[in-house]
Amino acid sequence: MSKNEEIEEIEELEETTEEAVEEISVEETLKQELSEMEDKFLRAQAEIVNMRNRHNKEREDSAKYRAQNLAKDLLTALDNLDRALEIETNDEHGESMKKGIEMVREGMLHAFKEAGVEEIDSLGQTFDPNKHQAVQTIPLSEGQESDEIVQVLQKGYILHDRILRPAMVIVAQ
Amino acid sequence: MSKNEEIEEIEELEETTEEAVEEISVEETLKQELSEMEDKFLRAQAEIVNMRNRHNKEREDSAKYRAQNLAKDLLTALDNLDRALEIETNDEHGESMKKGIEMVREGMLHAFKEAGVEEIDSLGQTFDPNKHQAVQTIPLSEGQESDEIVQVLQKGYILHDRILRPAMVIVAQ
Structure with a gap:
């Protein structure tokens, strides 16, 4: 082999290696891009x-x-209905008005119930700070349990598990 | 070149071509997969x-x-309030009850307004089949426009642009 031929052979070998390296490199790059x-x-x-679940x-x-x-x-309106029903009547007109108010109250409570709103059970129940707000305590009388709610000053309402307004109560202690 | 040498050369050439084809094919496949x-x-x-916008x-x-x-x-309850307010009273109790009912009505209408609900403007307006339901027509009197609403039998209510209940009306024609 002449000197020249040797050089040529080496050069050819180098070229082949470069091509191979290049090909592998293109393939590798593509593989990496695909993976990414x-x-x-x-x-x-x-x-x-995640978005769908959220x-x-x-x-x-x-x-x-x-x-x-x-x-x-609407709770204030409902309070006012309750208050209007407490007014004493002594004639026919007053009675029929009271019946009208009672119908309105029933209608509102029914609509509330359909929407998931209910009055919080309070009178006679054990005081629960999550549902009741104690505005006064009185000494325990005979026959009363400790922390028993003995009077409701303002009704409380709950929407499913959310308190719309706690009941304002008097508690025996 | 001997016959054998020639065959070897051809075989080598074939192998090289196959390898090249294979390499191009791998690269092409990768490119296609990447594009997909x-x-x-x-x-x-x-x-x-799209999901976010939706x-x-x-x-x-x-x-x-x-x-x-x-x-x-709650519309029926509101109707009943209106009806209760139409009852005549002739004593103090009746009057204070009426005041209570008026407060309830104001409270309900205020809560409705906050939620986007308003009474449909009807009396004296031109009949609009999208908002009003004509239950009766009467002959046009002097000073009345054609299709003018002359009496409201039941109030209608709208929530923003959605009719909750059309107004039941009498129309002059």
Whole structure:
């Protein structure tokens, strides 16, 4: 082999190696890009599943507590109905008005119930700071349990598991 | 070149071609897979944007019409309040009860307004089949416009742009 031929052979060998390296490198790069893209796709897919779950939960909550604002704003009106029913009447007109008020009250409570709102059970119950607000305590009389609610000053209301307004009560201690 | 040498050369050439084809094929396959994966990723990304927009719209609508069910269920109670206020009173008790009822009515209408519910403007307005239900027509009198609402038998209510209940009216024609 001449010197020149040797050089040529070496050069050829080098070229082949470079080509091979280049080919492997292109393949490797593609493989890596594919792997990265797959990763991005899988993360996007996971995000879609998360969003769907989050939104379903939100939709459920939103439906469950839908009545919250309006119901809360109507509690004063309901209090006033209760108060109007306490007024004594002594004639026919007053009686028929009272019947009308009673119908309104029943209608409101029915609509409230449909929306998930109910009065908090208070009188005779054990005081529960989550549902009741004690505005006064009186000494325990005979036959009363400790922490028993003996008077309700203002009714409380609950929407499913959310307190719209705690009941204002007097507790025996 | 001997016959054998020639065959060897041809075989070598074939092998090289096969390898080249194989390498191109691997590269091409990878490129195609990458392009497909990229496509899947972009579609997932677009789906995320769509979901977000859809849910924002849904959330807005849900907030806007949140009061719909409860408000609709309370219309009868409101009608009964109106009716109770029409009863004549002739004593103190009746008067104070009436004041109580008036307060309840104001309170309900205020809560309704906060929730986006308002009475449909009817008396003296031109009949609109989207908001009013004509239960009777009477001949046009002097000074009345054609299709003018001359009496409201039952009030109608609207929640933003949604009719909760059309007004029941008598129309002059």
